[in-house]
Amino acid sequence: MLTSNGYVLDERRLGELAPVPDAERADRDVLRARLQRDGYLYLTGLLDPVVVLAFREYYFGLTGAAADRATYRKVLFEQIVPGPEYAAFCAQPALKGWFEWFLDGEPFLHRRKIIRQTAPGENGIGTATQAHYDLVYLRGGSDQVLSAWIPLGDCPISRGGLTYLEGSHHRVLVEEAAGRLKRPAASITADLPALAIEYDANWLVTDYRAGDVVVHTAHTVHAALDNVSEDMRLSTDIRYQRADDAIDTRWQHHWHDRDGL
Template sequence: MFTSNGYTLDDSPARLGWIEPVPDSIRHDKDALWTRLRRDGYLYLPQQLDPDLVNSFREYYFTMLSDTGLVERGTNPAVGVGAAGELDRAMIRDVLFNGIVPGQRYEALTTHPDIKGWFEWFLGDGVHLHKRKIIRHIRPGESGIGTATQAHYDLVYLREGSERVLSMWIPLGDCPAEQGGLTYLEGSHHWAMADERDRGDRRPAASITADLPGLADKHDSRWLMANYKAGDVMVHSSYVVHASTDNVDLQNRVRLSTDIRYQRASEPIDWRWQEHWNEDDGL
């Protein structure tokens, strides 16, 4: 049973499915990948990154936050076992926004050749990484409105630049479906584009809904999930609707992920995304 923001997802085959990874046979075929991206709105690229690179950053992250009550003392930070009890949220904000987010380790991860180089190859041009990059951690057992990411598509937050921004979502460690990874509403980029282009319906900078099962019913569609492994990445268009589910991991691991955005440097860039992510940035 999967839940999100207080709603239980319908697990019938008509409403819930699994993301198909890009097959090895087309991993290096740019035209085939573009065809797939236009069709599905996303590309699931297993093992795009070295798992050791990802797990090393996971260990660094939880070590930096070891005094905040986020992870269980005496456990391996690379595992990220969630601790019970209260969090020192002020300390988390200080370490996150003043240490981790602007730090060299995060910059090195998000500009790694297997990321930046891939975008340069795929986009066929010089690329720009938006400075505003987001890291999220979700403890097991956290639930209710505002915990999981609500259904949305990224373009509503990037109105001042190109619509052809590509997001990359990176699970920082193994992230089975029970841990609450990213889930996509099948075919949603087609109707999202139609709403904006044909009827001029420009959605405001806000989520569509917290009611994931209701949205799937409305569009007669499925939410698609995956059992992500460290090293896997998702690349998706700015129109595809996505969200996350609650972390109900049986091993009590904290879900950790980051989402970053690349585009062609020659296209309009949203100036509001050119400072480091901060809780007070208004976006």
């Protein structure tokens, strides 16, 4: 049984997140068409798992010593988030180089980069990322910004990985153009089963492995599942775009969960 923020997902409205086939990985035009069609690119094994697991170990090596919530927050926002280890991980050649190739131009990495940790058994409203699409938080720049969601370690479905609402970006694009969607920035809902019915679409899930990356458009609706495993779920989401496109200046500071964005 899969849940998100305590809501039970309808098994009849679940599907499988489709990885990009090996035969398409080196064809930029095919990948762009696929992104336009599906709203996401699931790139299995894009990163070296050793590098991913080393960063996970670094993270828990620092936060694991935090005796209380206040100490944890201090380590996270004053040491890890602005630190050189996190910066290097997010700009590693396998990642930055892929965006440079795919965008066919100089890539720009937004400084506001987010790390999410979910402990086993956390559920209820607010514990898992609610359904949303990223453009509502990035209206000050290009709508062509791309998000990369990266599981920091293996993330089977039970550990609460990201789930995507199939084909949702097509409807979002239409409603954005008509000005019918939420302003200012806000999540759509925590009720994923109801949203699947409203969109007449499936939530796509998969068992992620260390080294996998999902790239999605700014219009693709996504959310997180609850962690019902026995292990900690850790991930990061970062944003790349072409450097010569309009850039949202609000996202050029290090992330803090009280930064108002």
